Every structure is written in C-alpha cells, then in structure tokens.
Amino acid sequence: MPERIDYLPMQPTMPPSRRRFSATAQRDTALALVTLSLFIGVTIAFPQFAQPTNLAEVLDDSALLILLALGQMLVILSRGIDLSIAANLALSGMIAALFNRSFPDVGIVAVMGIATVSGAALGAINGLLVWKLKLPPIVVTLGTMSVYRGCIYLLSHGTWINDNELSRGFLSFVQVKFLGLTSLSWIAIVASAFALAAMRHTNSGRNFYAAGDNPSAAANVGIDAGRMQFIAYTLCGAIAGLCGYLWVARFAVAYTDIALGFELQVIAACLIGGIAVAGGSGSVIGVLLGCLFIGVIRNAIPLVGISPFWQMLINGIVIVVAALLGARGRERGRVILEPDRAAP
Amino acid sequence: MKSLKSLLRWESMLGVLLVAEFAFFAAVSAHFLDVWTLSDATFNFTERALVALPLALLIIAGEIDISVAAIIALASVAMGLAASYGLDTPMLVAVGVVTGSLAGMINGALVTFGRVPSIVATIGTMTLFRGAAYAILGDRVLKNYPASFSVFGQGYAFGPVSIELCLFVVFAMGFGALLHFTRWGRCVYAIGANPIAARWSGISIDRYKFALFTVTGLFSGLAAVMLTSRLGSTRPTIAQGWELEIISMVVLGGVSVRGGQGSIVGVVLAAIILGFVNFGLGLLNVPGIAMSIVVGTLLIVAVAVPAVAQRWPMFRLDKAH
Numbered sequence: 276m277p278e279r280i281d282y283l284p285m286q287p288t289m290p291p292s293r294r295r296f297s298a299t300a301q302r303d304t305a306l307a308l309v310t311l312s313l314f315i316g317v318t319i320a321f322p323q324f325a326q327p328t329n330l331a332e333v334l335d336d337s338a339l340l341i342l343l344a345l346g347q348m349l350v351i352l353s354r355g356i357d358l359s360i361a362a363n364l365a366l367s368g369m370i371a372a373l374f375n376r377s378f379p380d381v382g383i384v385a386v387m388g389i390a391t392v393s394g395a396a397l398g399a400i401n402g403l404l405v406w407k408l409k410l411p412p413i414v415v416t417l418g419t420m421s422v423y424r425g426c427i428y429l430l431s432h433g434t435w436i437n438d439n440e441l442s443r444g445f446l447s448f449v450q451v452k453f454l455g456l457t458s459l460s461w462i463a464i465v466a467s468a469f470a471l472a473a474m475r476h477t478n479s480g481r482n483f484y485a486a487g488d489n490p491s492a493a494a495n496v497g498i499d500a501g502r503m504q505f506i507a508y509t510l511c512g513a514i515a516g517l518c519g520y521l522w523v524a525r526f527a528v529a530y531t532d533i534a535l536g537f538e539l540q541v542i543a544a545c546l547i548g549g550i551a552v553a554g555g556s557g558s559v560i561g562v563l564l565g566c567l568f569i570g571v572i573r574n575a576i577p578l579v580g581i582s583p584f585w586q587m588l589i590n591g592i593v594i595v596v597a598a599l600l601g602a603r604g605r606e607r608g609r610v611i612l613e614p615d616r617a618a619p
Numbered sequence: 620m621k622s623l624k625s626l627l628r629w630e631s632m633l634g635v636l637l638v639a640e641f642a643f644f645a646a647v648s649a650h651f652l653d654v655w656t657l658s659d660a661t662f663n664f665t666e667r668a669l670v671a672l673p674l675a676l677l678i679i680a681g682e683i684d685i686s687v688a689a690i691i692a693l694a695s696v697a698m699g700l701a702a703s704y705g706l707d708t709p710m711l712v713a714v715g716v717v718t719g720s721l722a723g724m725i726n727g728a729l730v731t732f733g734r735v736p737s738i739v740a741t742i743g744t745m746t747l748f749r750g751a752a753y754a755i756l757g758d759r760v761l762k763n764y765p766a767s768f769s770v771f772g773q774g775y776a777f778g779p780v781s782i783e784l785c786l787f788v789v790f791a792m793g794f795g796a797l798l799h800f801t802r803w804g805r806c807v808y809a810i811g812a813n814p815i816a817a818r819w820s821g822i823s824i825d826r827y828k829f830a831l832f833t834v835t836g837l838f839s840g841l842a843a844v845m846l847t848s849r850l851g852s853t854r855p856t857i858a859q860g861w862e863l864e865i866i867s868m869v870v871l872g873g874v875s876v877r878g879g880q881g882s883i884v885g886v887v888l889a890a891i892i893l894g895f896v897n898f899g900l901g902l903l904n905v906p907g908i909a910m911s912i913v914v915g916t917l918l919i920v921a922v923a924v925p926a927v928a929q930r931w932p933m934f935r936l937d938k939a940h
Contacts, residue, residue: 356738404919408926411876413683413738414866414918421863421915428908531908539746552739584855588754591747595729598743602734 299558302549302601306564310571317575324578331456337570338463339525341563342518343537344544345470346511348562351545353487353500353507354554355405355412359397360515361537362423365529367394368519369427372436372445372529379442386445390520391513397423398512402505409501420538427531438527449524459521466514470559483507488555543590544569547597568593629873629925633888640892644899651902658779662849664868664894665783666842667861668887671868672794673835675886678869679798680831681811681878682737684726687839688861689748694718694843696752699761699853708767715847716840722748723836727829745862752855762852772849783845790838795883807831811878860911867914868893871921893917 318325343360350357371390374381397419404415438446451458474480482503485493490500523529548565550557572589644651651657670687677684697718698711706714722744729740776785798804809817810824818824847853872889874881893914900910 404923408923408930410919410922410926413685414870414876414922417863417866418915418919421860421911421918425909425912425915428906429912433906433908539742542742543746546739546743552736582754582757584753584757585750587746587750589750591743591745591750594743594746595740598735598739599729599733602736 299549299556299561303558303561303564306547306549306561306568310564310568313568313575314571317571317578321575321578324575327455329574331460333570333574334460334463335457336574337566338457338459339518339522340540340544340569341463341566342466342514342521343541344548344562344566345466345559346514347541347545348470348548348550348557348559349483349507350412350504350511351487351542351550351552352483352554352557353504354490355504355507356416356542356552357398357401357508357511358413358416358538358542359401359420359423360511360541361534362420362427363394363397363512363515364519364522364537365531365533365535366397366423366427366430366519367391367516368523368533369431369436369529369531371520372441372523373430375442375445376436376440379445383444383448387517387520391517394516394519395509395513398515399505399509401512402508405508406501406505412504424531431529431531433531435528435530436523441523441527446524446527449521459525462521467559467563474559484555486555540569540590543594546594546601549597549601551601630882630885630888633872633885633892637888637892637895640895640899644895644902648899648902651899654779658781658784660895660898661781661784663898664890665781665787666845666849667865668787668868668890668894669790669842669845670835670838670861670865671872671886671890672790672883673831673838674865675869675872675874675881675883676794676798676807677828677831677835678874678876679811679878679881680807680828681814682730682828682831683866683876684723684737684741684832684835685862685866686722686726686741686745686748687835687865688858689745689752690719690722690836690839691843691846691858691861692752692855693722693748694840695847695853695857696755696761696855698843698847699764700755702764702768703761708765708770711764711768712771712844715844716837719840719843720833720837723833723839724829726836727832730832731825731829749855752857756853756855760852760854764847764851768848769851770848772845772847783849786841786845791883791887795887798883808879811880813879863911863918864893864914867918867921871917873921875925876922889921 314325323329343364347357347360367390370393371386374389375386401412401416401419404410404419405412449457449459453461456464474483482493482498485496486498486500486503493500493503522534526533544565545557545562546552546565547568548557548561548563550562569590572593573586576583576586576589641652670691674684674687694715698715701711701714726737726741726744729735729744730737733740735743771782774782776782798807806817806822806827809820809822810827814824843858846858850857868890869881869886870876870889871893872881872886874886896913896917897910900913901907
C-alpha cells in the first residue's frame with residue numbers, strides 16, 4: 276500500500292471558505308511582519324538606514340526587480356516560468372543602446388518604445404512556442420535564454436557601449452526626481468498600483484488566476500488558458516524590454532553580460548512572495564513584499580559589514596525556506612479542499 | 620512496442636545527424652579527422668555527459684534538477700579547500716564525490732519530504748550552492764592541487780583514449796543496463812509515466828526519487844573531480860551555465876521532460892553531437908557565446924519536432940499507428 280494518499284482528508288476540516296480566503300492573506304501578513312522586523316532590526320543597529328534619502332535609494336535599487344517580478348508573476352500565475360527574462364532585458368537594452376548611438380537626436384519616448392516592442396516580440400516568441408506547440412515552459416525559456424544572450428553578442432560584436440556613446444537624454448531620464456523619488460521609482464510605483472487594481476478588480480486580471488488554477492474549468496467558461504499564457508509571456512517580455520532600457524540608462528553601460536543571472540533574483544522574489552509554481556495562486560502584495568525583502572537584505576548587507584559575495588547564498592536560503600513553507604501550506608489546503616470540490 | 624519503435628526512430632535520426640556533422644566538419648577542416656583531434660574533442664562532452672546520464676533517469680522519472688552545475692561548483696570548492704589543508708588525491712576525490720552526494724540528498728529531501736516541486740527546489744538550491752561557492756571563495760582562486768590529482772582530467776587510459784572517456788563509456792553502459800534491463804529501471808519509467816498508478820502498484824516513489832537525486836548529485840561531484848583536475852584551479856564561476864548544456868543533452872537525446880520516455884543510447888548520441896558541435900565550431904573560430912545560439916536552438920528544436928509531428932500529422936515520420 277502507498278504510505279500516504281494526498282487526496283483523502285487527513286485531519287478535521289475547517290470551513291473551507293474561511294481557510295481559502297485567509298491562506299494568501301495569512302502568508303502576506305507573515306511576510307510583511309518578517310520584512311518589517313528585518314527592517315526594524317537593521318534600523319536599531321544602524322539608524323541611518325531609516326533616513327528618507329536612504330529609503331528612497333532602497334526603492335530606486337529595488338524598482339527594476341519590482342517591475343520584472345510583476346511580469347514574472349503573470350507568467351507563473353498562468354502555469355509558466357520565464358528563465359529568459361534577464362536575457363530579454365539585456366538584448367532589448369542593447370537594441371535601445373545601439374539605436375541611441377546611431378540616432379542620438381531621437382527622443383527618449385521612441386527609445387523606450389523600441390525597447391518595449393523588442394521585449395514584447397521576444398516574449399511573444401516564448402509565448403507562441405508554449406501556446407501553439409504546447410512545449411514545456413522551462414525548456415523553451417532555457418533555450419531562448421541562451422539564444423537571446425548569443426544574439427546580443429552578434430549585434431554588438433562583443434563590444435561595450437559606454438556612457439560617452441549614449442546621449443544625455445538617454446542617461447538622465449532615470450535620474451529625474453519628482454517629490455524626492457527618481458523616475459525609475461515612480462515607474463515601479465505606478466506599475467505596482469496598476470497591477471494591484473488590475474489583478475484584483477478586472478476580468479483580464481482574474482482570467483490569469485482562472486487559467487492557471489484550473490485550465491479545463493477556465494476553458495468551460497470561455498477562457499483559453501494557452502492564450503492567457505501567450506499574453507502573460509508577451510506582457511512579461513514587454514516589461515523586460517522596458518527594463519532593458521532602464522537598466523542600461525541606470526548603469527550607463529550595455530554589453531553582453533548585463534543582468535546575467537538576474538532571472539534567479541526575479542523568480543526568488545516571486546517565490547518568496549508566495550506565487551505558487553503550480554499556477555493560479557499568489558498576490559501582487561506578496562510579490563511586492565518579496566521584492567522589498569530582497570531589497571532590504573541587499574542594502575543592509577554592506578551596512579552590517581557582510582561581504583557582498585554572501586548575497587547569493589542568503590537568497591538561496593530564503594528561496595528554499597519560502598518554498599518549504601509554501602509547500603506545507605499548499606498541502607494542507609489541498610487535503611482540505613479536494614473532497615469539498617468532489618462533492619456534488 | 621510503439622514507444623520502442625519511436626525511440627529507435629529518434630535515435631536513428633540522431634545517428635544520421637551525427638554522421639552529417641562529422642562529414643561537414645571533415646569537409647571544412649582538414650585537421651578534423653585526426654585521431655588526436657577527435658580525442659581532444661571528447662573532452663568537450665565527457666564531464667557534462669557524466670551528469671547527463673543520471674539526470675536522464677531523473678527526468679524520465681518526471682523530476683528535474685537544474686542545480687547540477689552549482690553542485691559541480693560547490694564540490695570543486697570543497698576539493699580546493701581540502702587540497703589547501705594538504706589532503707592527498709584519493710581523499711580529494713572522496714571529498715568531491717561526498718559533497719556532490721550530500722547536495723543531491725538535500726535536493727531529494729526537499730522534493731520527497733518537503734513536497735517542494737523539483738523545479739522550485741532546484742532553483743533554490745542552485746542559488747544556494749552557487750551562493751555558498753561565492754561566499755566561501757569570493758574573488759579568490761584555489762589552485763594548490765597535488766600533481767597526482769591531474770591524472771583524472773588529463774590522463775589517458777590507453778593510446779588516445781582518455782580516462783574521462785573510459786569512465787563515461789563504462790558508466791553509460793552501466794546506466795543503460797540499469798534503466799533498460801532491470802526491474803528498477805522499469806519502475807523509473809512507471810513513476811514518470813503515471814506516478815499515481817505507480818504508487819498504487821506498490822512502488823515507493825519517494826525512495827526512488829530520493830535515490831535519483833542523490834545519484835545525480837554524486838555524478839555532479841564526479842564531474843567536478845574531472846573538471847577540476849583538468850583545469851587545475853577552482854573559481855566560484857566554474858561550470859557556469861552547464862545546466863543548460865547538460866539538460867540540452869538529455870532533451871536532445873529524446874527524453875521527454877514530461878517523464879516516462881527516453882533512452883540512454885539517445886542521451887549518449889546527443890552528448891557526442893553537442894560536444895562535437897562545440898569543438899567543430901571552435902575549429903571554425905566561432906566564439907563561445909555565439910555557440911550558445913546553436914545549443915539553445917537545438918534544445919528548442921529537439922522538443923518542438925515531436926510536438927509538431929503530433930499536432931500536424933502530415934509531418935509525422937512514422938505512418939504506422
């Protein structure tokens with residue numbers, strides 16, 4: 276006999292409705308408390324950490340992560356994963372930089388448009404392969420990750436594009452300040468507000484959850500889960516493309532290896548934020564908290580005097596712990612919900 | 620029977636591809652068909668292929684491990700530290716293999732006891748293991764290995780046949796026999812094809828999966844021994860990006876990422892094909908990063924071909940049903 280059966284009740288059930296609604300909220304609250312206590316801990320030891328200028332810097336530093344994590348969230352919600360997100364960012368950023376070098380007089384809006392469209396196109400390639408050919412997302416994006424990186428090399432011939440080859444408008448946009456925050460931070464804030472509203476209160480937003488949670492049930496109410504995956508990949512690509520320009524402008528350099536491995540931080544932010552890889556579960560608040568958690572750690576590490584080489588190890592520990600806690604939570608939820616669903 | 624036929628067909632396609640590849644490189648480079656050139660070329664795949672063998676079993680069983688390259692890095696760092704404390708060659712090998720196995724056990728425990736989906740677990744441990752390598756080494760290099768340690772990656776068993784190649788051939792036959800001719804191997808297929816049916820048939824899935832993750836870690840440790848011995852130095856960036864190439868070998872070899880399908884012969888052929896693509900393009904002065912386009916495209920094409928054949932039957936190679 277099998278030692279354990281997943282889909283039979285193992286413990287007395289709570290009212291499923293209460294449990295279902297509180298599961299995500301409980302997790303978000305827990306993560307918020309952990310992030311807050313981390314923040315308070317660092318502030319007690321280093322009071323300068325909580326100064327408004329430093330907080331603005333933490334936000335500026337986390338803005339790209341927030342934008343990319345929102346894109347990745349859409350993909351994971353609809354049962355995909357995008358490992359090519361950082362390669363897409365780097366390729367679109369290189370395209371924007373090359374365009375700016377050739378046409379330095381064309382306005383910044385056009386540069387952003389080109390980066391966004393290029394990113395959307397690269398994301399759509401992932402989406403088409405996953406939607407039309409039903410290929411496994413992890414294999415597709417592992418492949419395109421490597422192809423997109425190679426394309427940067429072909430486009431740039433392995434050279435670097437430095438700040439002296441880029442126009443002033445291109446570089447200064449991300450540093451423009453409004454109410455003490457950089458335009459980069461404002462883009463992240465606006466995108467987060469939009470995502471919060473759209474994922475909760477619009478049909479299109481709810482459709483991502485429906486498609487990821489139960490594709491065949493979604494099909495019955497007229498939602499094509501494959502098409503939602505395609506849209507998710509394209510939107511995620513568009514965000515990655517825009518971030519490509521923002522990244523190149525912020526760090527004032529474009530070359531083959533920018534943002535190498537950054538996809539892992541983006542996925543980490545989503546997993547810490549409670550987005551389930553099985554699809555259909557997770558919240559925008561959770562993702563934002565996940566990004567802030569990583570951002571606080573990243574900015575506290577140099578203050579506390581830990582070598583920056585420890586950042587990756589800390590991220591790894593956090594992902595594993597978050598995944599373990601998440602898996603336990605899901606298992607409990609599933610044991611309770613399954614018989615309820617099967618009931619007539 | 621049908622699955623056996625389709626496997627043979629995939630493998631014969633790989634065989635044709637391999638012959639075409641050899642013919643192409645022999646035509647464009649006069650130095651390609653030299654015994655020592657070919658012997659040198661085998662170093663392009665033996666280490667990665669050693670990891671591809673157990674990973675193929677793991678993927679057939681319906682799981683995946685993308686932390687293999689990070690395990691190689693961690694095992695290499697462990698060996699480097701051991702060497703700096705003056706340990707001798709046999710002990711270094713033990714340290715590498717044990718480190719790899721322990722890392723594999725962590726993956727296995729997360730997936731079986733922790734109930735974490737393998738992709739999440741191994742994305743986490745990939746960051747964890749590589750992060751540990753960075754945390755320990757920082758920007759330092761470890762290179763005080765004893766002279767006798769270099770035999771694994773640089774030595775030859777006989778004539779132009781390297782020790783690495785010999786090991787690969789032996790283990791390929793071992794894994795082939797295990798997967799295709801034992802009850803244990805049949806169970807691996809059963810688990811991948813239908814885990815619930817396998818469980819109801821009395822197969823303790825968790826035990827198999829834990830063992831497969833451990834063996835994959837063990838062979839990553841072994842690959843770390845070979846690679847470190849060949850390079851003679853350890854940096855935290857060692858084997859960066861290898862998970863892509865190792866998974867490419869397995870998938871190009873005809874192993875289905877959805878589990879339950881694949882063969883060791885296919886994986887071996889795919890490993891040789893990819894190894895010689897790397898080497899041949901190097902002969903033609905194609906830079907490494909541009910080769911990643913070829914590897915990435917091959918990976919996607921390998922999964923796309925069966926999908927296209929299934930979706931549009933007129934492209935189906937096999938007319939029989």
